[in-house]
Amino acid sequence: PKGPKVVYVPPPPPEEESSIFSHYATGINFDKYDDILVDVSGSNPPKAIMTFDEAGLCESLRKNVTKSGYVKPTPVQKHGIPIISAGRDLMACAQTGSGKTAAFLLPILQRLMADGVAASKFSEVQEPEVIIVAPTRELINQIYLEARKFAYGTCVRPVVVYGGINTGYTIREVLKGCNILCGTPGRLLDIIGRGKVGLSKLRYLVLDEADRMLDMGFEPDMRKLVGSPGMPSKEDRQTLMFSATYPEDIQRMAADFLKVDYIFLAVGV
Ligand code: ADP
Secondary structure (H helix, E strand, O other), X not given: OOOOOOOOOOOOOOOOHHHHHOOOOOOOOHHHHHHOOEEEEOOOOOOXXXXXXXXXXXXXXXXXXXXXXXXXXXXXXXXXXXXXXXXXXXXXXXXXXXXXXXXXXXXXXXXXXXXOOOOOOOOOOEOXXXXXXXXXXXXXXXXXXHHHHHXXXXXXOEEEEXXXXXXXXXXXXXXXXXXXXXXXXXXXXXXXXXXXXOOOOOOEEEEOOHHHHHHOOOHHHHHHHHOOOOOOOHHHOEEEEEEOOOOXXXXXXXXXXXXXXXXXXXXXX
8 A cells, every 4th residue: 555655854963063053143243252250370371372263273173163154263262272282280260151161161071172182982990081070960961961062073072961861871982982971969979880981091071160169069079089999190180170260269170189289360350
């Protein structure tokens, strides 16, 4: 019997380029940032850059920045990119929406590319070079999407883990290959505790929205993460902390997690 032919059209894979680079209007007027107050302290802070051309990015990263619609760096990017590229630890105070994510992702990706990071591949234990921590699934997912965008077309594979997605699925995604592990504190500890993620290759630890993590009661988890077996000491990793505010408990954490000569950057406060 001849019925109408049913043509199955699969949904576009999430890895499709157009969805990776789809950007929606942010409502942020970046020009108004030009006269924002910036305070940099610490010994020998590297000079700020004025354009993405000065960021020393390789061809594929430059292309991805352009495709993302970024024309000129925001203040936290102008200052943060050279600080991170110079290998310095950073405590940055900047609001959500100020462009922090690219400020840390671009120099990290550039370093991984320049050092020829091994292409990620399936393994029962993954050894990411980068761990990024944020307090909520929305925030960490945003960071992950930015990482996927900037890493597009490179051999660097970002993966995201957070509570609420199926653990089995999460673990399979991680085991497929993982250079940049993005996660909420609890899920990260869980996956490390299960022995699926080793820390021997870790070079960068990024703690985003640190003040919110404290507000949400994640300080013990963060301390546990930093003290995890195999976690490189602060001398042997580069640690980047971001926070909208700088209360005493964040200052204490900065003192505990960052090298003594860290750079303090405050944007618009
Ligand atoms: P934060 O991490 O500080 O919360 P994001 O990095 O997410 O902020 O940036 C907020 C929004 O602005 C995102 O949609 C991001 O893609 C966009 N954005 C960031 N930097 C730039 C830039 N230099 N030019 C254009 N858009 C940018």
